[in-house]
Amino acid sequence: MARSPSPSIFRPKQGVDQSVMEENRKLVQDINRRGLLRGTLSLGALTMLTGCTISDTDTVQSFLRTISAFNDKVQEAIFRPNHLAPTYSVDQVVKPPRFNAYYDVEDVKPVDGASWKLELAGLIQDKRPWTAQQLHQLPEEEWIIRHICVEGWDYIGQWSGVNLGQFLKRIGADTTAKYVSFKCADDYTETLDMATALHPQTILATKYAREPIADPFGFPLRLRTATKLGFKNAKWITAMEVTNTFIPTFWSKQGFNWFAGI
């Protein structure tokens, strides 16, 4: 993502006019406690007034997104590639799963499973597309894991499908590459770091509670990983690319943290 260089928010755009200090030297020297108190209160009031809009300015966004990129690095560093997320029993599974997308459930456009294909691109040896039928013939594994949304809600779900790490090896993907990116039927985009893509609990899911995933939840193919927030689990996947170039994602473009690990 190309970012235009922007000055620090801690530095004024123009140099400070020193004559102001000279003219007000007497006043500055006259500062007493009451003045300080009044000043502190005004500063507080100012925060209140600008609090609602200050976050959206380019300078502030550029700064906060730099911090968010730093937080990506921190999360990559502390990620435990072989540490398994807690799993649960079948009777704890919530049916149906809770819907989440960038639009309402009524606006879901179902994907036709018969004509659907998974396209492959990037650092992959065998880029032949996969039909749903071909995917169903691969070994299937199941995880009963907790879905945690960035908003704070969660539920336990039972997902089964193809282990993504094994699938990447099967198609001859370069697993030393940095990213695995996804495109979806609803124009959603998502990018995983390779460590997460290779995590044992990351699957290309085709079933929920042992039934084909219903339309609102990503039929015929969606991502399900136990180590990311809910929105990272792309639904209605149509294409997958293995790449060393970071492809900005639907939510990261809007300022959400990219790594979003849990």
Next chain:
Amino acid sequence: MDDSFTVKSTRRHRLHPGGLRVMHWLNALAMVLLIMSGWKIYNDEVLFGWLHFPEALTLGVWAQHGLQWHFFAMWILMVNGLIYLVYGFATGRFRRKLVPIRPAEVVAEIRKALSFKLAHDDITHYNAVQKLLYIGVILVIVLQVVTGWLLWKPVQLSEVLPLFGGFQAVRLIHFIGMAAIVGFLVVHVALALLVPKTIGAMVTGGPLVDDDAPSALPQPAPAE
């Protein structure tokens, strides 16, 4: 008391040394940012149906701004807080200022506070209630950092999460911790405004005090 006054060379310093003042105001900034952005995050998925924070008091237009601010200010809080804890133990400030707390004094101070007879001529020594509140808020902030990490990394820290009762329980504890800090802030700011010289002292450093002045002995009047 029978102690004879012995002259020894003690290092005189400001009541609130410069480094401590910087830490105090950095912490204040981080706290305000964390609370206001935390309210934004909370409003997106409330714990209590009857409680939404007024948007005017939240930080950010959209939820992602609340998250961005929260995950920026947490670094100020953690780095600054860690330096403060090391400083407090290493210099003996915690030992000098925050202990001992005698239950009888706590009761007496609460009585005085309720009858509006709080003494505040000497701002160099904390009374028992102040000590209790300051220790309490430090511990709550430590708890907020721990529960904050658990909310951020419930899977990476999955060995620790059950000790706090699981993900939703940690959300609730993090909320209650926030409420406790806001409660502390209301009292803290109200009392500081009632005795404005305490604010002045936290800005300019306040009176000169001896490093190891025993708190039981009467203090010489600080030179203004």
